[in-house]
Amino acid sequence: MEIVYERVAGIDVGKKEIAVAVRTPGPQPGQRRQVIRKYKTFWQALLEMSGWLLKEQVTHVTMEATGIYWRPVFHALCQATDVEVLLVNARHVKNVPGRKTDAKDAEWLAQLLECGLLRGSFIAPAQIAAIRDLTRYRKKLIASRGSEVQRLSKVLEDGGIKIDSVASSLTTASARHMVEALIAGERDPKVLAQLAMSRMRGKIPELEQACVGRFGDQHALLARLHLEHIDHLSAMIDELDHRIATMTVPFAAQTQLLTTIPGIGERAAQVIISEIGVDMSRFPTAAHLASWAGLCPGNNESAGRRISGRTRKGNREIRDLLTECACSAARTNTYVGARYRRLHRRFGKQGGGKAAIAIAHTLIVIIWHVLHDNADYHDLGADYFTRRYDNPDAKQNRLIRELQNLGLQVEVHPAA
Numbered sequence: 001m002e003i004v005y006e007r008v009a010g011i012d013v014g015k016k017e018i019a020v021a022v023r024t025p026g027p028q029p030g031q032r033r034q035v036i037r038k039y040k041t042f043w044q045a046l047l048e049m050s051g052w053l054l055k056e057q058v059t060h061v062t063m064e065a066t067g068i069y070w071r072p073v074f075h076a077l078c079q080a081t082d083v084e085v086l087l088v089n090a091r092h093v094k095n096v097p098g099r100k101t102d103a104k105d106a107e108w109l110a111q112l113l114e115c116g117l118l119r120g121s122f123i124a125p126a127q128i129a130a131i132r133d134l135t136r137y138r139k140k141l142i143a144s145r146g147s148e149v150q151r152l153s154k155v156l157e158d159g160g161i162k163i164d165s166v167a168s169s170l171t172t173a174s175a176r177h178m179v180e181a182l183i184a185g186e187r188d189p190k191v192l193a194q195l196a197m198s199r200m201r202g203k204i205p206e207l208e209q210a211c212v213g214r215f216g217d218q219h220a221l222l223a224r225l226h227l228e229h230i231d232h233l234s235a236m237i238d239e240l241d242h243r244i245a246t247m248t249v250p251f252a253a254q255t256q257l258l259t260t261i262p263g264i265g266e267r268a269a270q271v272i273i274s275e276i277g278v279d280m281s282r283f284p285t286a287a288h289l290a291s292w293a294g295l296c297p298g299n300n301e302s303a304g305r306r307i308s309g310r311t312r313k314g315n316r317e318i319r320d321l322l323t324e325c326a327c328s329a330a331r332t333n334t335y336v337g338a339r340y341r342r343l344h345r346r347f348g349k350q351g352g353g354k355a356a357i358a359i360a361h362t363l364i365v366i367i368w369h370v371l372h373d374n375a376d377y378h379d380l381g382a383d384y385f386t387r388r389y390d391n392p393d394a395k396q397n398r399l400i401r402e403l404q405n406l407g408l409q410v411e412v413h414p415a416a
Helices: 043-055 070-080 102-114 126-158 173-184 189-193 198-210 217-247 249-258 266-276 286-293 316-329 335-347 352-373 384-389 392-405
Strands: 008-013 017-025 032-040 060-064 084-088 300-302 305-308
Touching: 008 070, 008 102, 017 043, 017 102, 032 043, 032 102, 043 070, 060 070, 060 102, 070 084, 126 217, 126 266, 173 189, 173 198, 173 217, 189 198, 217 249, 249 266, 249 352, 266 316, 286 316, 286 352, 316 335, 316 352, 335 352, 335 384, 384 392
Parallel strands: 008 060, 060 084
Antiparallel strands: 008 017, 017 032, 300 305
């Protein structure tokens, strides 16, 4: 095949060792020279590898996106050399079955790269990547706090205490006061129920029954540990919230634009920016962004028959977030909410998940246009589908166009 890049390198990345294959022009015209070396993944060794590539005058380097292990290699190359680094999806560069070694993988990557057959993945700028690290960790902490609240509920359930059957959650102020009183040794249900606050005081008779049980010392110990852990996680989440808010100040304008979209709040806007950035030139069209995120319909066809339309794998963080935003937008009196309800009716009683994915696709298309055009989102209105499909004049014009497309001449006369 035609050689597109003369001096290239392919890197097979591992946790402890990397294999580097360099391909350059050979001594004779049409020949290729290949050298393979292995390096440890310690930072000093990676800088030594970068120096070797610089000495070989390599212009393009490629590696697979292997977990987290590609990052030190990538940063070492960016710091020590001025080469173009392509991070590629491992699914796109599978070698033919047979003998497989790290050196063979590196050689295969280099051969694909020199022929221009590789497409680099999206790598966020350093400022965006730093925000992404914090938003993803915040998501994990929120999930951990939810799990800890569930563990606290199990301890109370084992002790016969049913506070969460009356209160909306164990995280409310009233429920928290009752649990702390139980830990302190209070067992009188009337005293515990009187700790209710605000609207919960209307449920005091039910709370008195819910606070009767067999809550023992072991339950008190576990409940105290769970509460301390919940408080610790909440403090960590608050610290991350403050840090993320500070780091997203340069993108305040884009954050404000994103919050004009139904279902997307400030925290969701922060996550969106951390995952896709604000420069939409990396995605030529909205369809490219939807495909990258894994929110466009799949394309699986054989022998003229469509086998499946399931979405492909993509960015799991943005996919999960926009699915949640779609469910939130479904409760709004907007075009997006009307579209969700329309699709839900079409897909049937169990079609909420499919409708949410479809609306997530709609949202990511809107996001691309909002960031690309740097403009607020303008809603089409909750009555958009009614105006478009149920308007008699619009329906008549649509039917006339369909008949004309069939080559028919149409004349419309009012009925007698």
